[in-house]
Amino acid sequence: MPAGPRASYTPAMGFASDYTACVLSENFDDARRLFAGALMEVHAAHLVMLAERGIVTRDQAHRLGAALRDIESRDLGAVAYEGRFEDLFGYVNALLADLVGADLAGRLHTARSRNDIDMTMYRMRQREWLLQVLTAVVDLRGHLLDIAARQGHLLLIAHTHGQPAQPTTVAHYLLGVVEQLERDTTRLLAAFETTNRSPLGACAITGTGFPIDRDLTAALLGFSGPTGNTYGSIATADYLLEGVNAVAVALVGLGRVVQEWLAWAGVELGWLRLGDGFVQTSSIMPQKRNPVALEHARALASKAVGQAHAVTLVVHNTPYADVVDTEDDLQPLVFSVYHDGTRAVRLVAAAMASAEFIGATADLAVPPHGVTSTELADTLVREHGLAFATAHRLAARLVAAQSEGSAERPGALLARIATKTLGRPIDYSDERLAEILGAGHFVAVRETLGGPAAPVTARAMAESRQRLASDMAMAQALRDKLASARDTLRERSGAL
Numbered sequence: 001m002p003a004g005p006r007a008s009y010t011p012a013m014g015f016a017s018d019y020t021a022c023v024l025s026e027n028f029d030d031a032r033r034l035f036a037g038a039l040m041e042v043h044a045a046h047l048v049m050l051a052e053r054g055i056v057t058r059d060q061a062h063r064l065g066a067a068l069r070d071i072e073s074r075d076l077g078a079v080a081y082e083g084r085f086e087d088l089f090g091y092v093n094a095l096l097a098d099l100v101g102a103d104l105a106g107r108l109h110t111a112r113s114r115n116d117i118d119m120t121m122y123r124m125r126q127r128e129w130l131l132q133v134l135t136a137v138v139d140l141r142g143h144l145l146d147i148a149a150r151q152g153h154l155l156l157i158a159h160t161h162g163q164p165a166q167p168t169t170v171a172h173y174l175l176g177v178v179e180q181l182e183r184d185t186t187r188l189l190a191a192f193e194t195t196n197r198s199p200l201g202a203c204a205i206t207g208t209g210f211p212i213d214r215d216l217t218a219a220l221l222g223f224s225g226p227t228g229n230t231y232g233s234i235a236t237a238d239y240l241l242e243g244v245n246a247v248a249v250a251l252v253g254l255g256r257v258v259q260e261w262l263a264w265a266g267v268e269l270g271w272l273r274l275g276d277g278f279v280q281t282s283s284i285m286p287q288k289r290n291p292v293a294l295e296h297a298r299a300l301a302s303k304a305v306g307q308a309h310a311v312t313l314v315v316h317n318t319p320y321a322d323v324v325d326t327e328d329d330l331q332p333l334v335f336s337v338y339h340d341g342t343r344a345v346r347l348v349a350a351a352m353a354s355a356e357f358i359g360a361t362a363d364l365a366v367p368p369h370g371v372t373s374t375e376l377a378d379t380l381v382r383e384h385g386l387a388f389a390t391a392h393r394l395a396a397r398l399v400a401a402q403s404e405g406s407a408e409r410p411g412a413l414l415a416r417i418a419t420k421t422l423g424r425p426i427d428y429s430d431e432r433l434a435e436i437l438g439a440g441h442f443v444a445v446r447e448t449l450g451g452p453a454a455p456v457t458a459r460a461m462a463e464s465r466q467r468l469a470s471d472m473a474m475a476q477a478l479r480d481k482l483a484s485a486r487d488t489l490r491e492r493s494g495a496l
Contacts, residue, residue: 166371293347
């Protein structure tokens with residue numbers, strides 16, 4: 001890589017050394033790492049448009065295109081900051097001037113500004129980062145549906161407020177998680193569409209008097225179309241906030257699930273077992289099987305959520321204008337939200353691909369903690385015409401008496417409690433009462449939409465499979481569109 005051009009762009013050496021060290025050097029390194037490729041694509045698309053509209057001649061476009069391809073062939077991502085140029089944009093402009101002369105190099109900047117260039121680059125990269133998170137979320141959905149199909153019949157005791165509540169199944173539980181991830185997918189796709197609009201051509205803030213074609217540059221860069229108002233194209237940051245907060249919502253939801261799985265993976269419950277490749281032992285305690293992969297995922301998710309909040313805080317109460325608060329200093333933080341968020345979701349997906357759920361007890365034939373007592377109350381309402389509140393009291397007193405160690409047979413105990421409460425007995429045989437209170441029966445009768453009964457969860461899994469296939473196809477179509485646009489741009493640029 002050459003040491004750098006000797007002239008043609010205002011050097012940064014006029015800036016104070018502390019400013020250069022604390023800001024310009026850091027920002028240059030971030031830009032070359034995150035945006036070098038996007039910058040060169042913006043240059044190429046703008047040049048194709050200028051030539052198409054006759055704003056530069058064919059000969060000028062040919063010479064500029066050849067120079068841009070020369071620069072693009074160099075490893076811009078490895079350039080060290082020398083303090084000679086303000087930013088990566090200036091460095092590339094200087095390289096261009098050295099190759100074709102300052103006058104011709106300057107013609108590339110007709111009808112644009114660093115403002116719209118920057119905003120275009122940011123959106124180009126954010127849409128890629130959104131697709132990475134989206135792909136990880138879709139993959140996780142697939143793994144959870146696979147587990148639901150394989151182990152969905154297993155019974156679990158659902159908890160509320162940290163206490164045993166009611167029996168359910170692995171399928172019912174996981175479908176709740178999958179539905180949440182489906183909504184996350186919808187939010188991420190919406191954020192992608194908001195982001196995928198091109199600000200190029202908005203210039204500094206009011207557009208230009210040149211006859212540019214914003215639709216053409218938008219298409220060449222893979223956008224759905226151009227942004228609208230040129231002022232808003234430069235000033236707005238809502239697309240940025242929508243993206244990082246869609247990721248944050250997904251990670252908060254997933255973090256709650258991971259927290260629960262970590263409890264389930266403990267030996268006290270033992271409801272979840274991770275594959276051997278996702279656990280670690282202790283350097284001193286040979287028996288340990290620590291579910292550290294999920295702990296790392298929890299930490300990464302929390303880190304990304306914190307970064308998303310930091311992005312919002314940086315943008316909060318800034319002027320509705322072109323300000324650096326939303327630009328060079330912020331973009332590495334935006335990248336970190338997506339980077340750590342993608343790592344968290346991918347890690348959970350990978351860990352769960354080989355994980356196994358284990359039933360809460362062998363068969364829950366005798367459910368503990370009165371977790372099926374709601375069904376006893378429901379049965380008393382259906383079969384004896386009681387008000388639910390009354391039936392609730394009877395069931396609660398039965399559970400309380402049994403938990404206190406009553407040796408009385410269940411049927412006789414219920415009859416005595418009913419007589420004391422209602423003035424008349426309710427007679428059930430021990431066998432019938434055991435059937436009513438059975439965990440399998442509890443699940444089977446709950447055929448409510450969204451409930452845990454096997455026919456209901458089977459239909460829900462089929463519907464989720466269809467949504468998964470649709471979302472996978474959508475994500476692939478978006479990736480293909482970006483790749484196709486890149487190919488088209490390369491072809492159009494190469495033909496100049």
